[in-house]
Amino acid sequence: MSVTAAKGFEAAGVAAGLKSTGAKDVAVVVNRGPLKAAAAVFTSNRAKANPILWSQQAIADGVVEAIVLNSGGANCFTGDFGFQTTHQTAEKAAELLGISAGDVLVCSTGLIGFGDEVFRAKVLDGTEKGVAGLSAEGGEDAAAAIMTTDTVAKTAVRQADGWTLGGMAKGAGMLAPGLATMLVVITTDAVLDAGRLDAHLRAATRVTFDRLDSDGCMSTNDQVTLLASGASGIEPDEDAFRTALIEVCNELAAKLQDDAEGASHAITIEVVGAASEDDAVEVGRSVARNNLFKAAIFGSDPNWGRVLAAIGTTEAEFDPYDVDVSMNGVRVCTKGGPDRPREEIDLTPRATHVLIDLRAGDATATILTNDLTHDYVHENSAYSS
Template sequence: MKACQGQGITFPRGFQAAGLFAGFKRAKKDFSLVYSEEPCAAAGVFTSNSVKAAPVLLSQQKLPNGFGAANAVAIVSGVANACTGEQGLENEAKKVAWVAGELGLPPERVLTASTGVIGKHLDVGKLLALKGLKAALSDSGLAALDAAQAILTTDSVEKTVAVQGKGFRVAGMAKGSGMIHPNMATMLAVICSDAVIDAAALKAALKQAVDKSFNMISVDGDMSTNDCVFALANGASGVKPSVAEFQEALDFVCLELAKKIVADGEGATKTFAVKVKGAAREAQAVAFAKAVASSNLVKAAIHGGDLNWGRVFSAMGSTGQAFDLGKVALFVGPVKVFNGGGPQEFDKALALEVLSARHLEILVDLGIGRASATAFGCDLSEEYVKINSAYCT
């Protein structure tokens, strides 16, 4: 499956979007809206952090058991509205009520999200001052770009992906650059489709896609209070794809968005994939792949081009999952550095060339089964520390 270049969140039929400046950030767009006039089957996956922001709590109420119905997703960038108590919940409800009123919807049909600095109250007055919200909506490519840009914080680039299925379309936009860690990252994503699918099936498909994508990436090992992934399907194409067809398209969009988040990691200069194969169970492969991709020591070694491969096994050993080093083979790119219980002689010049590339792959073959998993990460640089030492100043 290939991405449709130049297309964004409005690529599926019947969806409109807008990105506006409300004043939560100094100059850049900071309010994003995605809307379908036709009611949508809706599904959501939320942060597993026990400290959840007001918009997460409110959206979870609207999607009991992770699915329901909605027409719109409203996102503020610059204010997380997390750790803000009852006032935060009241402000978020006012935000939703305002959007619903502007669009002529009941409040329960508007999902909400926010991203930004934790501990700051949402100034609803800045939203109320915006005029002509519905008139700002458009199905144009420019509107899709505006909406994708309006959700960014420390991101350096907008992240969008769209695909054409057999008579139906799926498109998504996401933000994420720091506080990225499995289950889930500091990230927001909205995915739209014009396929015919019911809400329960959409939830099942979204969970499967998220488990393979957003839950398999790590930038810095920190989990956010505000993570949400929403999926909306309005049925405007009139096409009901098979479960496999829809899953393939949704998996593709989620995985490509996840890769773009990693590539745009705060201070990142390199990205890497960790593939674990030959595992006895998928859960074992997932645990090892996540551990290696999340290891700050592995990330630092990749940043410096240091082939310190022992850190891979150290990360794997921290999971509590058993494995037999005597059966393991470890590759960095095409270079085999460990096999059958001991280190291997290898071409150091080739290894350094692999480590200097913008993207590389670490392959661990456990040699005991057929299960596999792949996680994605980026290096840890001095620039990451610089960015996060002055986030609020």
């Protein structure tokens, strides 16, 4: 049910010719209210695509009525012409919907540096078709339209005491913190103002999408948007809402990890015994970004020395000679020295668990990543062709 699981939302996914395959490539999501509250988090990359520059302005007042999303071109580093394309997209949607362009967000994904007149014409055409095709059952089509190298559409839904949360996500490469080449739209019919939505969204992304680091490459186009229609008429319990939002984000993040470009292992790096949560995140991320470790996991090689070499580059508080490392339940390293023989570890399953005990405190964090494979290299060596 995706973004139309919650009451008050309509969506569509249409084909506008941006994808050479003829698949759906433009999505429109509209909030029919009565509430039009919204919050969003954006890539922390200083190199921001035009849709990010636009959307950051548009959401400043906490009011969003519609989002137009396209695959098939990132519209990033396309100059003033590219910004005008985004602006015209919002104006086109606003005109057709009878709303203000300032209440329309735009998201784009695809090749950076691409966004010519043909691209613009197709996005505007797709926007028109999308608005014409809006329906309360359009959530799945919208989720399909934002896919790029994704092999499956990604959605998640949670329901609680009279209110619903539903979302869609796309992203397979350039997955890294803060965030990824990741577009996410989450909707709810709960009654929450923009300030509360913002607080819940930041709290949720911090422990979910921000801890998904597939390939260490931060995108120019990432955006996670949360829209509230208030159509359920129910003001949710704040803790229950945050918990459900974290669950939806976690489910979508796991689906992104599972579908990462070329990956043969979905690796969960659990760091425990850290002096602080920040330390745990830094340690986990250092392993997630270590190409030698990632290549070893691809080869089903439990090369724990590369884990220790990776974490030794961090500033986190711990003694490298007092660290334990387990892989898939087998402790191969105790206090910085060899423990069980590596032959006892079976790394052939796709799901891989690495447990790192820093023995420096009680804080923990989990980072999700993938292995470095031939297919990853292949997919990304010819992406623009």
